[in-house]
Amino acid sequence: MFVRCGTVDLASRLFVRIKEPTIFCWNSMLVGYVKTYGVDHGLELFDSMPERDVVSWNMMVSALSQSVRVREALDIWLWTCKAKVCALIQQHTLVHLGWGKQLHAQVIRNLPHIDPYVASALVELYAKCGCFKEAKGVFNSLHDRNNVAWTVLISGFLQYGCFTESVELFNQMRAELMTVDQFALATLISGCCSKMDLCLGRQLHSLCLKSGQIQAVVVSNSLISMYAKCDNLHSAESVFRFMNEKDIVSWTSMITAHSQVGNIAKAREFFDGMSTKNVITWNAMLGAYIQHGAEEDGLRMYKVMLSEKDARPDWVTYVTLFKGCADLGANKLGDQIIGRTVKVGLILDTSVANAVITMYSKYGRILEARKIFDFLKVKDIASWNAMITGYSQHGMGKQAIEIFDDILKRGAKPDYISYVAVLSGCSHSGLVQEGKSYFDMMKRVHNISPGLEHFSCMVDLLGRAGHLTEAKDLIDEMPMKPTAEVWGALLSACKIHGNNELAELAAKHVFELDSPDSGSYMLMAKIYADAGKSDDSAQIRKLMRDKGIKKNPGYSWMEVNNKVHVFKADDVSHPQVIAIRKKLDELMERIARLGYVRTDSPRSEIHHSEKLAVAFGLMSLPAWMPIHIMKNLRICGDCHTVIKLISSVTGREFVIRDAVRFHHFNGGSCSCGDYW
Structure with missing residues (x-):
C-alpha cells in the first residue's frame, strides 16, 4: 500500500521489521526503490535478496533497459535466462546487431519453445536492422502468427523503403487472418503517406470504414497525415471532423497540413482550438510561421511558449528559432536564444549546434560559425555541410574546399548537399579546375548522380x-x-x-x-x-x-536596437527618411571627390534600398560596430561600387548579404574581389 502511494520511506521502515519477508514483499520494495531512488538503489536491493523469482529478474532487466544500461541488462538475462527477451529488444537500445543474435541464440538454447511475443520482438529487431532474411526466418517459424508479428514485419519493410513488399505482406495477412487490427492499418497508411500513393490510401480508408477501425485514433491520424501529404486537405478535414475522439496528434496533424500549403491563418485556427498543447504542437505552429516568412510572429509565439508549463522548448524549437533569426537578421535575439540553449544544456546537441553554425554564417559572422564548428565534439554530415555552405556563401572557396577535404580525410562520405555546397564555393571563387575535379569525383568515387x-x-x-x-x-x-x-x-x-x-x-x-x-x-x-x-x-x-510578371521589388533590412528596419528604393515610409537621404547625399558628395561619377540613372537607383540602409547604419550604430545589411535581390553594380567607396571614406566595415552571397566591404575593397 505504501509503495503504491509513493511513500517508499514508510514502506522501508515497515519492511525492515518483518523477520522473514516473502518474495512478494521483496518485489514490492524493488518496485518502490527503482521508481523512487533509481536503478542503482534497486540493484543494491536486488543483490541482497535471498531468493528471486521471474518477476524479480524481469523487473531488473526492464529497469536497466529503460535506463539505457543495455550491457548490464544483457548480462543479467544471459546468466538467468528467466526473463523474457521482449523488454530488452523493444527498447531499441542494442547498438550491435551481434548482441541481438546472441540473445536469439540464448532463446533457442534455453527455452523449450519461442513465446509468440518474444518472437515478435525478434522479428522487430531484425526488421529494424534491415535483416529481412532473418526477420522472415523467425516469422515463418511461428505456428501462431499474431497481429504484432505481422505489423512489425510490415513496418520494417516500410522503414527501408520496401513499399511493394509491405503491401504484399498486408494482403497475405488479410488472407490468413479474419481481422486486421488498427496498428497494421495505421502502419500501411503511413507507408502510403511516404509514397504519396493516394489511390491505395483511399482503398485503405474504405477498408477502415468497413472494418470499423476508422474510429481508432491512430488510424484516423494516419489518414489525416496521408491526405495532407497528398495535397487533399478536404479529405483530411473530413476525417478530422468525423473523429469521435481527437488527441494532440490529430490537432497537430491539421496544423501541419495547413502549414504545408501556406495557410497560416487556418493552421492558427486549429492551434487556438486546442484545449491541451504540448511542445510538438507549439513547434508545429512555430515552424509554420517561420517557414512561410512570418518570422516576427514566430518569435513572438516563442515568448508566449516560454510561459507555458507543459511546453518546455526542445531541440526542435531552437533549431526552428535559429532559422527564423537567420532569415530575419535578428542578430541580438539570436545571441540571446543561444544563451538560453547554453543554460538548458541543448547547445551540445549536434542539430542545435548545426543550426547555430548556419545562423552565424547567414549573419555574416563566419569566424564565430567556425568556432562553433570546431567546438562540436560529435559532428554529423549536416555539420560539415553547414560549414562548407557558410564558407561558400562568403566567397571563401578555398576554406570550403578545406572543410570538404577534411570529410574525406576522416573517412566520412560526402552526400548530395556536400557537393552542392563545395561546387557553389568553387563557383563564387572562380576555382574552375577544383570544381571540375569535384564534379567528376561525385560520380566516379561516391556514385552520386x-x-x-x-x-x-x-x-x-x-x-x-x-x-x-x-x-x-x-x-x-x-x-x-x-x-x-x-x-x-x-x-x-x-x-x-x-x-x-x-x-x-x-x-x-x-x-x-x-x-x-x-x-x-x-x-x-x-x-x-x-x-x-x-x-x-x-x-x-x-x-x-x-x-503578368511583375518586377520583384528590391528591399533591404537591418537590425538596430533590437528592431528590424526595412528599406525600399525611394522609400518615404521610414520615420527618419529625411535625415537618411540627407546623410546619403553627403556620402555621395564625399565619394565624388574620390572620382565616383554619378551615372544618368533614374532617381530610384540613386536611392536603392541598400544605399539607404548604409546611410541609416552610419547614423545609428557606433563607430566600432560592423554594419550588417540583408537584401532580397542581388546587389547592383552601382551600389557595389558606391559601398566600396563609402567604406573607404568612413573607415567602416559593411557586411551585405544579397540573394546569392555575402559581400564584406572594408577599406575600399570587397571580399568578392569584384568576382560576383
Missing part, C-alpha cells in the same frame, strides 16, 4: 570564368531537362562577358519555361538596353506585362 543543383553550380562556375561554350555544352549533355535556374546562370554569365547572341538563346529557353521570376526578363532587357537595342528591351518588358 548529379542533380539540377550541381549542374546549375557548374554552369555558373564555367560561365563566370568565361568558358561560355563549355557551359552551353554541359547544359546540352544534361540527363534531365534544364530548368530556368540553369539557363538563368548561363544568361547571367553572358551578361558579364558580353555574349549577346548566346544570351538571347539562354533567355529564349527561360521564357519558354514560363518562369515566374522577373530576374531573367529584367537582365535580358538590360542587355538589350546596354547594346542600344531599345525596341528589343521594350519588347521584353511588354512580354512581362503580357505574362
Whole structure:
C-alpha cells in the first residue's frame, strides 16, 4: 500500500521489521526503490535478496533497459535466462546487431519453445536492422502468427523503403487472418503517406470504414497525415471532423497540413482550438510561421511558449528559432536564444549546434560559425555541410574546399548537399579546375548522380570564368531537362562577358519555361538596353506585362536596437527618411571627390534600398560596430561600387548579404574581389 502511494520511506521502515519477508514483499520494495531512488538503489536491493523469482529478474532487466544500461541488462538475462527477451529488444537500445543474435541464440538454447511475443520482438529487431532474411526466418517459424508479428514485419519493410513488399505482406495477412487490427492499418497508411500513393490510401480508408477501425485514433491520424501529404486537405478535414475522439496528434496533424500549403491563418485556427498543447504542437505552429516568412510572429509565439508549463522548448524549437533569426537578421535575439540553449544544456546537441553554425554564417559572422564548428565534439554530415555552405556563401572557396577535404580525410562520405555546397564555393571563387575535379569525383568515387543543383553550380562556375561554350555544352549533355535556374546562370554569365547572341538563346529557353521570376526578363532587357537595342528591351518588358510578371521589388533590412528596419528604393515610409537621404547625399558628395561619377540613372537607383540602409547604419550604430545589411535581390553594380567607396571614406566595415552571397566591404575593397 505504501509503495503504491509513493511513500517508499514508510514502506522501508515497515519492511525492515518483518523477520522473514516473502518474495512478494521483496518485489514490492524493488518496485518502490527503482521508481523512487533509481536503478542503482534497486540493484543494491536486488543483490541482497535471498531468493528471486521471474518477476524479480524481469523487473531488473526492464529497469536497466529503460535506463539505457543495455550491457548490464544483457548480462543479467544471459546468466538467468528467466526473463523474457521482449523488454530488452523493444527498447531499441542494442547498438550491435551481434548482441541481438546472441540473445536469439540464448532463446533457442534455453527455452523449450519461442513465446509468440518474444518472437515478435525478434522479428522487430531484425526488421529494424534491415535483416529481412532473418526477420522472415523467425516469422515463418511461428505456428501462431499474431497481429504484432505481422505489423512489425510490415513496418520494417516500410522503414527501408520496401513499399511493394509491405503491401504484399498486408494482403497475405488479410488472407490468413479474419481481422486486421488498427496498428497494421495505421502502419500501411503511413507507408502510403511516404509514397504519396493516394489511390491505395483511399482503398485503405474504405477498408477502415468497413472494418470499423476508422474510429481508432491512430488510424484516423494516419489518414489525416496521408491526405495532407497528398495535397487533399478536404479529405483530411473530413476525417478530422468525423473523429469521435481527437488527441494532440490529430490537432497537430491539421496544423501541419495547413502549414504545408501556406495557410497560416487556418493552421492558427486549429492551434487556438486546442484545449491541451504540448511542445510538438507549439513547434508545429512555430515552424509554420517561420517557414512561410512570418518570422516576427514566430518569435513572438516563442515568448508566449516560454510561459507555458507543459511546453518546455526542445531541440526542435531552437533549431526552428535559429532559422527564423537567420532569415530575419535578428542578430541580438539570436545571441540571446543561444544563451538560453547554453543554460538548458541543448547547445551540445549536434542539430542545435548545426543550426547555430548556419545562423552565424547567414549573419555574416563566419569566424564565430567556425568556432562553433570546431567546438562540436560529435559532428554529423549536416555539420560539415553547414560549414562548407557558410564558407561558400562568403566567397571563401578555398576554406570550403578545406572543410570538404577534411570529410574525406576522416573517412566520412560526402552526400548530395556536400557537393552542392563545395561546387557553389568553387563557383563564387572562380576555382574552375577544383570544381571540375569535384564534379567528376561525385560520380566516379561516391556514385552520386548529379542533380539540377550541381549542374546549375557548374554552369555558373564555367560561365563566370568565361568558358561560355563549355557551359552551353554541359547544359546540352544534361540527363534531365534544364530548368530556368540553369539557363538563368548561363544568361547571367553572358551578361558579364558580353555574349549577346548566346544570351538571347539562354533567355529564349527561360521564357519558354514560363518562369515566374522577373530576374531573367529584367537582365535580358538590360542587355538589350546596354547594346542600344531599345525596341528589343521594350519588347521584353511588354512580354512581362503580357505574362503578368511583375518586377520583384528590391528591399533591404537591418537590425538596430533590437528592431528590424526595412528599406525600399525611394522609400518615404521610414520615420527618419529625411535625415537618411540627407546623410546619403553627403556620402555621395564625399565619394565624388574620390572620382565616383554619378551615372544618368533614374532617381530610384540613386536611392536603392541598400544605399539607404548604409546611410541609416552610419547614423545609428557606433563607430566600432560592423554594419550588417540583408537584401532580397542581388546587389547592383552601382551600389557595389558606391559601398566600396563609402567604406573607404568612413573607415567602416559593411557586411551585405544579397540573394546569392555575402559581400564584406572594408577599406575600399570587397571580399568578392569584384568576382560576383
